[in-house]
Amino acid sequence: MLGGFDFAILWANAPFLWNGMLLTMQLTALAVTGGLLFGVILAVLRLSRVHPLAWLVEGYVNFLRSMPLILVIFWFYTLVPKLIGRPVSGFYSVLIAFVMFEAAYYSEIVRAGISSVRRGQIAAAMALGLTNLQAMRYVILPQAVRNMVPVLLTQSIVMLQDTSLVYVVGLRDFLTSADIVASRDNRPTELYMFVALVFLVVCFSASRLVNRLRRRYAL
Amino acid sequence: MIELTGVSKWYGRFQVLANCSMRIDKGEVVVICGPSGSGKSTLIKCINGLEPFSKGTITVDGISVGDPGTNLPKLRSRIGMVFQNFELFPHMTAGENIVLAQQKVLGRERAAAKTKAFELLTRMGLAEHAAKYPAQLSGGQQQRVAIARALAMDPIAMLFDEPTSALDPEMITEVLDVMVKLAEEGMTMAVVTHEMGFARKVADRVVFMDQGAIIEDANKEAFFGTPRSERAQLFLSKILQH
Numbered sequence: 001m002l003g004g005f006d007f008a009i010l011w012a013n014a015p016f017l018w019n020g021m022l023l024t025m026q027l028t029a030l031a032v033t034g035g036l037l038f039g040v041i042l043a044v045l046r047l048s049r050v051h052p053l054a055w056l057v058e059g060y061v062n063f064l065r066s067m068p069l070i071l072v073i074f075w076f077y078t079l080v081p082k083l084i085g086r087p088v089s090g091f092y093s094v095l096i097a098f099v100m101f102e103a104a105y106y107s108e109i110v111r112a113g114i115s116s117v118r119r120g121q122i123a124a125a126m127a128l129g130l131t132n133l134q135a136m137r138y139v140i141l142p143q144a145v146r147n148m149v150p151v152l153l154t155q156s157i158v159m160l161q162d163t164s165l166v167y168v169v170g171l172r173d174f175l176t177s178a179d180i181v182a183s184r185d186n187r188p189t190e191l192y193m194f195v196a197l198v199f200l201v202v203c204f205s206a207s208r209l210v211n212r213l214r215r216r217y218a219l
Numbered sequence: 220m221i222e223l224t225g226v227s228k229w230y231g232r233f234q235v236l237a238n239c240s241m242r243i244d245k246g247e248v249v250v251i252c253g254p255s256g257s258g259k260s261t262l263i264k265c266i267n268g269l270e271p272f273s274k275g276t277i278t279v280d281g282i283s284v285g286d287p288g289t290n291l292p293k294l295r296s297r298i299g300m301v302f303q304n305f306e307l308f309p310h311m312t313a314g315e316n317i318v319l320a321q322q323k324v325l326g327r328e329r330a331a332a333k334t335k336a337f338e339l340l341t342r343m344g345l346a347e348h349a350a351k352y353p354a355q356l357s358g359g360q361q362q363r364v365a366i367a368r369a370l371a372m373d374p375i376a377m378l379f380d381e382p383t384s385a386l387d388p389e390m391i392t393e394v395l396d397v398m399v400k401l402a403e404e405g406m407t408m409a410v411v412t413h414e415m416g417f418a419r420k421v422a423d424r425v426v427f428m429d430q431g432a433i434i435e436d437a438n439k440e441a442f443f444g445t446p447r448s449e450r451a452q453l454f455l456s457k458i459l460q461h
Binding site: 118120121123124125126127128129130131134138139142143146 | 264267269292293294295296298299300304306307308309319320323324325365369372
């Protein structure tokens with residue numbers, strides 16, 4: 001059985017698969033960064049005392065968290081070009097979809113992280129004369145980040161896996177590239193096994209890293 | 220210097236502070252005591268605006284705390300506060316804890332702020348602990364760092380909210396010693412505490428609170444001699460019998 005396998009095909013198509021991998025990594029990195037930035041803003045707004053803003057953000061977060069990711073991808077793929085009145089590359093529409101979607105999840109993680117900092121810490125910062133923003137920047141966020149890093153990393157691993165959904169808009173990410181080779185050369189078993197192995201290695205090492213961080217920063 | 224007039228506060232329908240009036244003059248040490256839940260911590264937190272109050276006025280050095288136009292961060296930077304649970308910033312060393320607000324609030328140069336921090340830590344007998352994180356210090360050491368952090372702002376008055384309640388008995392003395400020294404140096408202090416030994420030693424006045432109201436406000440001799448109210452007598456007999 002195994003004799004029927006031809007793993008040389010992986011080597012032969014390495015540059016093509018690598019390009020797919022690059023796109024996956026690029027998309028993950030940009031979506032995590034953008035999602036995180038937007039997520040922090042959402043979290044801070046949601047915790048703010050400006051109630052209409054907090055409610056608006058709450059609505060946004062709950063709405064997006066109720067949507068399947070693939071629907072959000074489709075949605076932005078058709079919506080963004082209409083909004084700005086000219087065609088947009090699949091990459092950007094997908095990136096926007098990921099950022100908007102992930103921000104909803106990240107904001108909840110960040111909010112929990114901020115809420116986990118003892119209330120007395122805020123009082124102590126205020127008592128010293130720090131403003132709200134300074135207290136957030138120098139006292140609350142550094143502690144909150146420590147509490148949320150493991151969960152953020154876990155969410156980012158899920159995000160990496162989710163990027164494979166971009167095949168629906170025809171982007172050549174890692175999985176899609178492998179799929180193209182698989183059907184062209186009729187070698188699905190080898191290719192899918194390889195894809196699984198790569199995801200396993202990446203995600204497993206990342207989750208090991210999460211565990212190490214969790215132990216190191218256990219307060 | 221600090222004056223409270225008719226301060227009241229409600230949590231929903233529950234009244235935490237009932238028409239509290241008192242004043243603390245420059246250089247005075249006032250001890251505030253009373254059973255738990257009597258509102259003494261809330262009252263002291265109203266003085267620097269950490270707790271909003273519903274009625275009455277509080278002025279510190281002529282500035283109204285409750286006035287919406289008051290720059291509260293600026294006012295707070297002039298009043299030191301020490302908390303029951305120390306509330307040092309756990310992600311910073313003892314030294315950095317003391318430097319932070321000097322730099323960010325007072326705009327001091329980093330070098331000057333560090334020198335000041337080191338001087339204060341030396342005064343607290345903690346010079347060799349400057350580079351340690353709060354988690355590496357004992358409760359008594361943490362509280363002394365917290366006092367140094369407050370003093371670094373050159374406050375016009377210091378508020379202490381049960382500064383020794385979270386400490387093991389053997390560490391209470393080292394914190395009280397520092398506070399006694401401060402009082403003797405003429406610092407204006409409001410201290411919420413059950414440490415009657417401290418009150419006897421350095422307090423000018425003792426304020427007794429129960430159910431949100433100031434029941435008694437007397438100079439030390441009168442308070443420990445013959446408290447007028449039955450409730451204060453009962454309270455004293457309970458905490459002094461050991």
